[in-house]
Amino acid sequence: MTDSASPADGDLVRSPAKVEVPEHVEQAIRTLIRWAGDDPSREGLLDTPKRVARAWREYCQGYGEDPSLHLSRTFEEVGGYDEVVLLKDIPFQSHCEHHMAPIIGTASIAYLPRDRVVGISKLARVLHGFARRLQVQERLTAEVADCIWENLQPHGVAVVIEATHACMTARGVRTPGVGMTTSRMMGVFRDDERSRKEVLSLMGY
Ligand SMILES: Nc1nc2c(ncn2[C@@H]2O[C@H](COP(=O)(O)OP(=O)(O)OP(=O)(O)O)[C@@H](O)[C@H]2O)c(=O)[nH]1
Numbered sequence: 325m326t327d328s329a330s331p332a333d334g335d336l337v338r339s340p341a342k343v344e345v346p347e348h349v350e351q352a353i354r355t356l357i358r359w360a361g362d363d364p365s366r367e368g369l370l371d372t373p374k375r376v377a378r379a380w381r382e383y384c385q386g387y388g389e390d391p392s393l394h395l396s397r398t399f400e401e402v403g404g405y406d407e408v409v410l411l412k413d414i415p416f417q418s419h420c421e422h423h424m425a426p427i428i429g430t431a432s433i434a435y436l437p438r439d440r441v442v443g444i445s446k447l448a449r450v451l452h453g454f455a456r457r458l459q460v461q462e463r464l465t466a467e468v469a470d471c472i473w474e475n476l477q478p479h480g481v482a483v484v485i486e487a488t489h490a491c492m493t494a495r496g497v498r499t500p501g502v503g504m505t506t507s508r509m510m511g512v513f514r515d516d517e518r519s520r521k522e523v524l525s526l527m528g529y
């Protein structure tokens with residue numbers, strides 16, 4: 325990446341709040357404030373471009389990580405456990421790539437292990453790694469499922485995401501209370517109806 329506004333390695337180990345903000349990024353946010361109808365030089369807005377820039381680096385921290393790395397450490401000694409592992413209702417936040425508006429929701433992630441399991445927090449880390457980018461919910465769902473499928477090579481993966489999109493509630497069609505549900509079933513959860521029903525029932529569907 326050559327753009328000076330792009331993530332640099334050094335920034336990722338520092339708190340996003342400490343990231344230096346280039347002048348042209350601040351300038352762009354001042355332009356947006358003016359476009360929104362306010363005066364970026366009034367006192368209350370003077371530091372806003374810096375804050376907004378840093379907030380966006382934080383919202384989009386996922387661009388600086390490879391979520392598959394979270395799945396590189398696995399455990400084989402699980403006492404012969406060979407049933408579904410499910411992490412249910414994990415809260416997450418993302419931003420839609422069309423309006424850069426918040427997507428707020430929960431994800432349930434399940435897999436049927438083959439020989440090895442992963443630390444359970446890592447499933448949430450994979451989710452956040454993909455969510456902290458500009459997304460559409462369908463791609464987020466697919467990326468999380470594919471990442472687990474490719475890296476753990478389990479018998480099955482099931483991901484169900486429910487979210488509300490601020491671009492639908494706060495603007496545009498302005499329809500609050502509407503949730504979007506997406507799912508991706510792989511392996512036995514796709515091919516075997518009994519397994520799919522079992523995992524959906526464990527998820528509460
Ligand atoms: N499929 C899908 N659509 C999304 C997602 N997030 C936002 N959208 C939709 O993306 C669409 C963009 O439509 P456009 O017609 O290009 O943009 P727009 O004129 O701002 O549309 P409105 O939101 O209807 O005002 C809208 O219908 C949004 O509701 C998502 O995660 N998945």
Ligand SMILES: [Zn+2]
Pocket residue numbers: 420421422423424425489491492
């Ligand atoms: Zn949107």
